Amino acid sequence: MSVELRSTKSYWKFPVAHCQWFDQNPDGSSGPCAKWHGYGRSFHFEFAGEIDDHGWIVGFGDLKPVKAFLEYYFDHTAVAPADDPRMLEILKACDAGLVDLRVLPYGVAMEMSSLFIFEQVNPFIYQISGGRAYVRKIESREHNSYSALFE
Numbered sequence: 001m002s003v004e005l006r007s008t009k010s011y012w013k014f015p016v017a018h019c020q021w022f023d024q025n026p027d028g029s030s031g032p033c034a035k036w037h038g039y040g041r042s043f044h045f046e047f048a049g050e051i052d053d054h055g056w057i058v059g060f061g062d063l064k065p066v067k068a069f070l071e072y073y074f075d076h077t078a079v080a081p082a083d084d085p086r087m088l089e090i091l092k093a094c095d096a097g098l099v100d101l102r103v104l105p106y107g108v109a110m111e112m113s114s115l116f117i118f119e120q121v122n123p124f125i126y127q128i129s130g131g132r133a134y135v136r137k138i139e140s141r142e143h144n145s146y147s148a149l150f151e
Contacts, residue, residue: 006048006136007057011067013040014074018108021084041074042141043117047125049133057133058125066121073102081107110140110148118150 017038023031045066047058073079077100080090093099106112122135141147 004048005051005057006046008044008046009058009060009063009066010042010044011070012042014042014070015039015076016041016074017078019080019084020108021081021086036078038078039142041113043070044139044141045121045135046137047133048136049129052129052132058129062128065124069120070117073104076100077102079104079108079113081112083107110142110146111150114138114140114148114150 015038017036019036020031020033023033025031049057051057052059079102080087082103082105084090087103090099090101094101104112104116106115117140118135118138121138125133125135137149137151139147139149
Protein backbone atom coordinates (compact mmCIF):
# COMPACT_ATOMS: atom_id res chain seq x y z
CA MET A 1 0.00 0.00 0.00
CA SER A 2 1.54 3.30 -1.05
CA VAL A 3 -0.37 5.95 0.87
CA GLU A 4 1.00 9.00 2.64
CA LEU A 5 -0.46 9.30 6.09
CA ARG A 6 0.42 11.60 8.97
CA SER A 7 0.91 11.19 12.68
CA THR A 8 1.83 13.64 15.43
CA LYS A 9 3.86 13.65 18.62
CA SER A 10 4.09 16.50 21.12
CA TYR A 11 6.53 17.30 23.91
CA TRP A 12 5.31 19.83 26.43
CA LYS A 13 6.74 22.59 28.62
CA PHE A 14 10.51 22.33 28.68
CA PRO A 15 11.66 25.09 31.07
CA VAL A 16 14.32 27.08 29.25
CA ALA A 17 15.75 30.59 29.45
CA HIS A 18 16.85 32.63 26.47
CA CYS A 19 17.71 36.15 25.41
CA GLN A 20 17.67 38.13 22.17
CA TRP A 21 20.69 40.45 22.34
CA PHE A 22 19.42 42.73 19.56
CA ASP A 23 16.13 43.72 21.27
CA GLN A 24 16.16 47.46 21.93
CA ASN A 25 13.75 50.02 23.31
CA PRO A 26 13.07 53.15 21.22
CA ASP A 27 15.62 55.06 23.33
CA GLY A 28 18.35 52.53 22.41
CA SER A 29 18.49 50.80 25.78
CA SER A 30 18.20 47.03 26.06
CA GLY A 31 14.67 45.80 25.54
CA PRO A 32 13.02 43.18 27.74
CA CYS A 33 13.92 40.30 25.42
CA ALA A 34 17.62 41.23 25.55
CA LYS A 35 17.60 40.07 29.18
CA TRP A 36 17.43 36.46 30.29
CA HIS A 37 13.84 35.29 30.54
CA GLY A 38 12.17 31.97 30.12
CA TYR A 39 9.16 29.98 29.08
CA GLY A 40 8.00 26.41 29.03
CA ARG A 41 8.75 25.58 25.40
CA SER A 42 6.67 22.93 23.69
CA PHE A 43 7.28 21.12 20.43
CA HIS A 44 4.72 19.51 18.16
CA PHE A 45 5.91 17.23 15.35
CA GLU A 46 3.95 16.06 12.35
CA PHE A 47 5.39 13.01 10.60
CA ALA A 48 4.35 11.91 7.12
CA GLY A 49 5.11 9.03 4.83
CA GLU A 50 4.17 5.48 4.11
CA ILE A 51 3.05 3.13 6.86
CA ASP A 52 5.16 0.19 7.97
CA ASP A 53 4.02 -3.43 8.40
CA HIS A 54 2.42 -2.50 11.74
CA GLY A 55 0.40 0.37 10.25
CA TRP A 56 2.64 3.04 11.78
CA ILE A 57 4.41 5.99 10.20
CA VAL A 58 6.83 6.28 13.13
CA GLY A 59 6.88 4.01 16.13
CA PHE A 60 6.60 6.32 19.12
CA GLY A 61 8.92 4.04 21.11
CA ASP A 62 11.58 4.85 18.51
CA LEU A 63 11.35 8.55 19.41
CA LYS A 64 13.22 8.30 22.73
CA PRO A 65 16.33 9.86 21.12
CA VAL A 66 14.20 12.79 19.94
CA LYS A 67 12.97 13.38 23.48
CA ALA A 68 16.54 13.09 24.79
CA PHE A 69 17.70 15.64 22.19
CA LEU A 70 14.96 18.09 23.22
CA GLU A 71 15.76 17.58 26.90
CA TYR A 72 19.47 18.21 26.29
CA TYR A 73 18.82 21.52 24.57
CA PHE A 74 15.71 22.82 26.31
CA ASP A 75 15.15 21.21 29.73
CA HIS A 76 16.41 23.45 32.57
CA THR A 77 18.94 25.10 30.29
CA ALA A 78 19.60 28.50 28.80
CA VAL A 79 19.90 28.93 25.05
CA ALA A 80 21.78 31.76 23.42
CA PRO A 81 22.29 32.63 19.77
CA ALA A 82 25.73 31.90 18.38
CA ASP A 83 26.06 35.50 17.20
CA ASP A 84 25.39 37.09 20.61
CA PRO A 85 28.14 39.72 21.06
CA ARG A 86 27.88 39.18 24.84
CA MET A 87 29.03 35.55 24.55
CA LEU A 88 32.19 36.07 26.64
CA GLU A 89 30.09 37.34 29.55
CA ILE A 90 27.63 34.49 29.10
CA LEU A 91 30.46 31.96 29.15
CA LYS A 92 31.73 33.45 32.41
CA ALA A 93 28.34 32.68 33.97
CA CYS A 94 28.71 29.12 32.67
CA ASP A 95 32.18 28.82 34.19
CA ALA A 96 30.74 29.97 37.52
CA GLY A 97 28.17 27.19 37.34
CA LEU A 98 25.26 29.63 37.01
CA VAL A 99 24.09 28.58 33.56
CA ASP A 100 23.72 25.29 31.71
CA LEU A 101 24.19 26.86 28.29
CA ARG A 102 23.31 25.59 24.84
CA VAL A 103 24.27 27.71 21.84
CA LEU A 104 21.87 27.61 18.90
CA PRO A 105 23.37 28.30 15.48
CA TYR A 106 20.63 30.48 13.98
CA GLY A 107 19.17 32.22 17.01
CA VAL A 108 16.73 31.39 19.76
CA ALA A 109 13.47 32.65 18.24
CA MET A 110 10.81 30.00 17.75
CA GLU A 111 11.31 30.22 13.99
CA MET A 112 15.02 29.49 14.25
CA SER A 113 14.47 26.85 16.94
CA SER A 114 12.07 25.06 14.57
CA LEU A 115 14.65 25.12 11.79
CA PHE A 116 17.41 23.84 14.08
CA ILE A 117 15.24 21.01 15.41
CA PHE A 118 14.12 20.04 11.91
CA GLU A 119 17.73 19.80 10.73
CA GLN A 120 18.54 17.46 13.61
CA VAL A 121 15.39 15.31 13.81
CA ASN A 122 14.41 14.86 10.15
CA PRO A 123 17.53 12.84 9.18
CA PHE A 124 16.96 10.63 12.25
CA ILE A 125 13.33 9.95 11.27
CA TYR A 126 14.34 9.24 7.69
CA GLN A 127 17.00 6.80 8.89
CA ILE A 128 14.92 4.86 11.43
CA SER A 129 12.05 4.52 8.95
CA GLY A 130 14.23 3.24 6.15
CA GLY A 131 13.45 6.34 4.09
CA ARG A 132 9.66 5.99 4.12
CA ALA A 133 8.89 8.74 6.70
CA TYR A 134 9.97 12.31 7.35
CA VAL A 135 9.21 15.31 9.53
CA ARG A 136 6.54 17.25 7.66
CA LYS A 137 6.08 20.03 10.20
CA ILE A 138 7.45 21.25 13.52
CA GLU A 139 5.69 23.76 15.71
CA SER A 140 7.84 25.35 18.40
CA ARG A 141 5.73 27.05 21.04
CA GLU A 142 7.02 29.60 23.53
CA HIS A 143 3.71 30.01 25.36
CA ASN A 144 0.01 29.84 24.55
CA SER A 145 -0.02 32.94 22.38
CA TYR A 146 3.16 32.50 20.31
CA SER A 147 4.55 29.74 18.16
CA ALA A 148 6.34 29.25 14.87
CA LEU A 149 5.99 26.53 12.27
CA PHE A 150 8.58 24.96 10.03
CA GLU A 151 7.18 22.93 7.13
